[in-house]
Structure formats: C-alpha cells, structure tokens
Amino acid sequence: MKNFLIGVLALFSITSVSAQELDLLKGIDSTPQKEYVTNAFKSSRVINGHSMEMIGAGVLDFRILHRFGEVNQGIYDMFGLDQASMRMGFDYGISKHLTAGIGRSTFKKEFDGFIKYRLMQQSKGKGSFPLSIVLVAGATLNTLKSPDSFKIEFKSRAAYYYQAIIGRKFNSRLTLQVTPTFLHRNFVATGDENEIYSLGMGGRFKISKRIAFVCDYFLNLNGFPKDVFENPLSVGIDIETGGHVFQLHFSNTAGMNERAFITETTGKWGEGEVRFGFNLSRVFTVKKRA
C-alpha cells in the first residue's frame, strides 16, 4: 500500500513537472477548426471562363482583355499581333460570396453582364465540405447596327447563360473545376440551335509562388455545324505581380464573353489558327474592411 501510494505520488509529480517543461500550450492549442480553402485560382477567370475564385468584398477588379490575330498569318501580320480585339470590364465584389460584373467587347460591339454567387466554399477540418460550388448567371447583348435591308430587334441581340462551377483545390498547386453551362441565344442562323449545352473544364497548376499554368476548355454537347465551329481550348500562364494578375495565353477563340467563346470559336489548333492573348487584371480596394 505504502509503496503504491509513493509510486502514485511520484508519478503525479513527474507528469506535472514534465508537462510544464515540455509544452505549456499542449491541450490548449489544439482546437481543430473548420477552415475555408482560399486562393484556388489567381484570378476570377480561368482564362475565358469563370473560375471558382471570387474577388474580395469591396474590391473592384478592372479587367482588360486582348486577343490578337491568328499566329499562322506569318510575319507580315507579325503573327497576328497586327489585329487586336478587346474587352474591357469591371467586376465588383459585393460580398465575399457575391460578385457582379459588366463588360464590353469590340467583337460585335457586345455588352455583357453577370452575377456570380458562391453557394459553397471548399473547407477542411471539422464539418468540412470538399468542393466549392459557384453559380453564375449572365447575359450578352450585341449592339451592331442593323443592315439597311432589315432591322434587328432588341430581343434578337440578346443571349443568356447559366453556369454551375464545381471545383476543388486539391493542394496548394493543383486546382480543377468543371462548369456545366446552359446557354440560350434568342436568335441564331438557320441550322443552328438556340440552346447550347456545354461542359467547361478548367485547371491550374502553380509552378512557383507567383506563376501558374492554366488551361480552359469547353466541350459543346450540341448545336452549330461542327465543320465550322470548334470547342474553345485555351492554355496559358498566370503571372502575379502585386495588385496585377497577367494572364498570357494561346487560344483558338477570339471571344471574350461566354456567348462568343462558347458558340463562335472557329480556330483549329491543328492548323495553327491560334491566337495570342492576355488578360490584365488590376484590383482596387474600393471599400476597406471595418
């Protein structure tokens, strides 16, 4: 009995002393928390399509997009650089989970606008969810002059699209997402379809802290004559420098809004009908955090 008590005593004092010397924080500093996964992409677009990444609340993202001519035109056209098409746009982060944006492209003098809402954000830890789900609804409106012979009605100029972006940041380097897309054009050429179903696929692979490889593809499931139109495939790199993100890429599409790049891509990668382009994103913090 005596020995037992002494033993217990000794044990007590040893544990208390050693615990103190080893780690004061032990037991206190081990609360597992739910943690949201951030920075899945550098930018709110993979290249053309929306990415699962949102811009911060109160942040204005000024985006200038350029697409040059096809590179197979040779040195006379400086491999396409003599021609340029652009889109200028503003995206604003209304909240952490809600972004709205507008833009205008020179191609077809087309306006576009969208609302993007993050339904679920990928998280880890306790009660986590493995994916991010982001919903996008947008519309486009071309404002080209009507030809002399007939007038194009307002409603015929519009198109709408709805997307659900389902993505996951697998680790600090690799992010992949799929984007089921439904697109409706009010007016199409004979033989084409008004409603297009398309499956977007996008990914990024970080090469270094500030440089990432990105790839963006839309697989069109129906619609438009296949001998004329192609699925848009773009590959590029994202370079981040302070408040700017430069996205440099090659793509077979000149379109810079969903209607244009999903339904009006004509370039064939195999024939060098590929364009150089860049997206320049500059963010401004309009509303600072309280």
Next chain:
Amino acid sequence: MKKIVISLVVSLIVLTSFSQERYFTRSGKISFYSSTPLENIEAINKNAVSVFDKSTGQIEVSTLMKGFEFEKALMQEHFNENYIESDKYPKAVFKGKINDLSTIDFTKSGKYNTTVSGKLSLHGETRDVTAPITFSVNQGNISATAEFKVLPPDFKISIPDLVREKIAKEIKINVAAGYELMKN
C-alpha cells in the same frame, strides 16, 4: 500510513496551487505593422493562444497565420500565399521566459516592465527574440503587452524586387494578452 496520507494531501495541495500559477488566453491580440512611404500594411489576429506560468516565468504564444486580418483582401491573400505560405507553415509559435520575474509582484496592482527572451518559430525558421514586455496587474488580473521587431529575411521570407519598396525592412509586432487563471 497516516504520514503518507498527509504527504499525499500536502502534495495534492502543492499540485493544485502549482496549476493555479498558470494563466492562459485564447483571445490574445497580435498585430504587425509595416510602414513605408509608399504603403502601410497592418494586420491583426485576435485569436492568439497564450499560456503564462507565474511561478517559472515561462510564456508561450501560438497563433494561426490564416487568422491575420488585413485591410485589403489582396494583402491577406499575398501574405498567406506568397510570403508566409500558411498552408505549409500554418502557425507561429513563441516559447520564452521572463528575464526578471522577481521584479514583478503579482499580488500588487501596477505596471511592471521587464523583458522576455525566447524562440520565435515561423515560416519554418526559428530565431532568438528578446523583447520588452509589460505586465499589468489589476486586482489579481494579469495582462501583458510586448513589442518587438523582426526582419523578414531572418525567417527566409523572400520579398521580390518589384514590391521591396512597399514592405518595410523591419516589421513591428505587438502582442497583447489578457490572461485568465487556468483551471485544471
């Protein structure tokens, strides 16, 4: 037998009083500040965990790097992604000891200035740090504030040339903790 029971009781009392020497907080505030003519960068973390042992003068602070909040969302992103790499190195931990514990009378209200020395680990690097620390005792409540400076290169935090002018050579760090008695 009696003796043993007594000694057991005594040692239990000792043990209990021992544990009463420890104070802790889960809501310690850590802020840092970088000031340059081009840009000021400030961030605060209000969920630092700290334990302080009154009898030995040991003090430890731990914080999650992702808990730092910046004025601008982009700064926070860059902090986590490019500089601190918080996925790889999620925590900063300080383990140290008060240098002049005898000058502090925890039973008497007042302010006590002393220094603390220890090891600060962040971004996978550990460095010795000595900082002035002020203890405030107010009717048995203990709080502490400390201020020190760190150099990003000491912790192998690389800053690209392009933004070098925007980030101070020395980053000022403030720590404030209001302690509660730890109950076992």
